[in-house]
Structures are given as structure tokens and as C-alpha cells.
Amino acid sequence: MLRERRLYREDAVPALRALASLDVNYPGAGGRPAAEAGWHIDTLVQPLPPEDAGAPVPGGSWETACRLVGDYRFAEPRILRSVYDSTAPLLGRDMLLEGRFYGLRFDMGVRVTCVTDEVHGSGEDARRVWGWSYRTLQGHLEQGELTYEVVKHLHTGAVDFVITGYSRRAPIRNPLVRLGFMLFGRLTQRRFYRRSAKRLHRLLQGELRGLPAAAMDTHPSDDRVVVAPATAPLPEAFRRIPRSHDRHP
Template identity: 65%
Template sequence: MVREGRLRRDRAVRTLRALRELAVNYPEPPPGRAPVTGWHFDSYVQPLPAESAGAPVPGGPWETACRLVRDYEFADPHILRGLYDVHEPLPGRDMLLEGRFCGLRFDMGVRVTSHTDAVRGSGDGARRVWGWGYQTLQGHLEEGELRYEVVKHLATGAVDFVITGHSRRAPMRNPLVHAGFALFGRLTQRRFYRNSARRLRGLVVAELRGGPPSVPEPHPYGEGLVIAPGDGPGRPERNGRKERNGGNGREVRKDGEGRRVGKERSARNARRPRRGA
């Protein structure tokens, strides 16, 4: 059976409902550099199409990106897809993620624990920010938190998609999975950041050019349940063309206390991370 079929089963719905009984699988990360604590601290910034300065333009790049991020349509479906209930409020919503790793499939539960809808800063530095973040639940392959935010710089009209988070490997009983994750987990994680950020940009560009919107797929076994990304339009990251004027994102390296370390690097060079990132 194809990979996407697993999330369409009734069993996936039962697994999603059971997440309500699970807790976050880690304490808050301690301060300190990643090599000492075992935590990785990440930040990835992807420029999106700009719009006019000032408040967000109705139906413009910022609003379009916010909807795609809200629906989890930006995620790279070759690495992660999610099952969730749209009737649940975003804060506190459980999601069942199906991850693809080393040719295997893993069900991983997460819970939305943060939601941002605010203006940050003032004057020329004011930014309109919308986004959300989730934390990993018991049984996940990782421990940590990821946040996805769409940021508009009000003075210039520039729009960015920002991924931030901290993570480390969770304890694993299977030695083969543990070894595989130790070797390839971090590479897959960074590839997810890059591919998802580029996918979001491609989806926004496609909609602004008049293409059909990318929406989650309704689940056959429950009203309000959806699978995202859906099977609709959009695998823009595979269309063989590069977007101009900001198509590449950049990875921002940070230490364990959230401070930037060294220079920002383009996504093109992100495959060779420096130690301590």
C-alpha cells in the first residue's frame, strides 16, 4: 500500500484520538551549547513574495502564507504528513504525523502548544507575525518543539517564513532505528526545513498567479478530519524551476541560549553544518 494510505485508515483515527492521553515527552531544555546538552537549536528563514508596506494586503502573500501554514500544507509530503481535526481549536490541537525515515514509516504525535498573532517591535522595525508551534508527545522519535511563523515587515512589505525550534533524539528501544536516526536523522530534519520552506514559497507564488489553492484532503472516516498536505495542486519544489528574487532561504545557526553564531548561510550550503550548530 502506498505511504499515504496509512493515514486514511480507521486505525489512524483511533491513534489520533488516543494522543489526548499522552503528555509532552521531555522537560524544558536546559541552557547551554548543543554538544553539552544534546539539544540542537535551529532557525531557518525563507523569503516569500513581498507586498506593499503597511497592514497585510487582503488575499496577498502574507495572508496566503498564513492560511497554508495554518493548514500544514507547506510540509514536505515526502518526509511528513499530518492527520488532525479542523474542529479542534488550534491551541491544544493534537496532530498525528506520519514520518518517512530510512525507508520506514513512523507515527508520531505532537500537540500545538503555542499560537502567535501579534505585532512585534515598533517604528521601522515593526513586524506583523502569525504562527503556531507544537511539542512532541510520548512515543515520538524526537523530543522538542518547532514553531512556524509568517512575518511581514510593515515598513518595507517584505514577507518571511521563519522556522525555529529545539530538538534532540528521544530514547529508542530498537537499536537499528537508533543507529539510523543517529546517522541520518539530523540530515533529514534539515532537509525538511529547506524543502518545506521552498514548498511554501512555491505554493504562495502559484496562488498569486491564479492557480488553485492547496488544501488538506478530507479523511474518509471522520467529519472534520483532514490529511495535510493534501493531494491537490502543488509540489512546486519539484517543477524544475528556481524562483528569482529570494527563492533561497537561509539557515541561522544559534547556540543553546538562542544567540546567533557565526554567519548566516544560504540553504544551498546548509548540507555541511558546522559542529556546535
């Protein structure tokens, strides 16, 4: 239980605030790098419940998914959880991530560097896209950028959750951690993508069926700071919802 409450410890908030003094931990952060340069390039598309064609429906699948993604409730908590200031604008927000790796816990900082809210394409290809990206900060076990987007295809009403990113292992001083990350880091990363996408699907389906929203926890020493996802497990009603299969383009 103590390990589950690490992010609620008193020093978590100062650690979050200290991220403001850190820079992105890799040079040339800007354009998407090539796989030939040693980067992993990832894309995962998770179909979500559709809605009527046209503009997003108030309270519908796209709008609700955007809220869940913006609050970071969709993340697979057995692999990654976060602490962030809910009063800070999303663009530029620092997040202290707790990585869970084969019984170990690692604190890692990221910064939201891009927020997207626009229509891409036209005619039958028009898509309403909302999402955000973060980049890794100094001290993170990885280097790179991860983007989460909720996409509505306006012509059909289909809604997707799209995860894209590029990453590579950062220099790690501890030889045991370095070896473990070399052997299992990539597997854990891919598992995080799959499980987070499926978790979002379950949460979204639950809310669309009228179930209460998943809990949001605030830090005991500062109610502006959110711990997400919350420590409480998903209600049984959410877990009974059938899972959809991932679709990779």
C-alpha cells in the same frame, strides 16, 4: 500506493484521538534550552513574495501564507505528513504525524502549545507575526519544540517564513531504528526544513498568480479529520515556479 495511503486507514482516527491522553515527552518544557545541554538549535528564514508596506494586504502574500501554514499544507510530504481534527482550535490541537525515514513509516504525536498573532517591535523594526508551535508527545522519536511563523516587515513590505526550534533524539528501544536515526535523523530533519520552506514559497507564488489552492483531503471515516498535505502531487503549474534560495540569519 498502499504505503502512500497509510494515514487514510481506519485506525488512524482512533490513534489521533488517543493522543489526548499523552504528555510532552521531555522534562522542563518551557524555556528554550542551550545547545551545550545536547539540544540542536535551528533557525531557517525563507523570503516570500513581498507586498505593499503597512498592514497586511487582504488576500496578499502574508495572509495567504498564514493560511497555508495554519493548514499544514507547506510540509514536505515525502518526509512528514499529518492527521488532525480541523474543527479543534489551533491552540491545543493534537496532530498525528507520519514520519518517512528511508523507506520506513513512523507515527508520532505532537501538540500545538502556542499560537502567536501580534506586532513585534516599533517604527522601522515593526513586524506583524503570526504562527504556532508544537511540542513532541510520548512515543515521538524526538524531543523538543518546533515553531512556524509568517513575518511581515511593516516598514518595507518584505515577508518571511521563519522556522525555529530545538530538538534532540528521544530514547529509542529498537536498536536498528536507533542506529538509523543517529546516522541520518539530523540530515533528514534539516532536509525537511529546507524543502518545506521552498514548498511554501511555490504554493504561495502559485496562488498569488491565480492558480487554485492545493487540495485538502479529509479522512474517509471522519470528514472533520484532515490529512495534510494531500496525497496528490503538486500540479505541474506549481512545480514550474522558480524556487528561491534559503536565507539563514
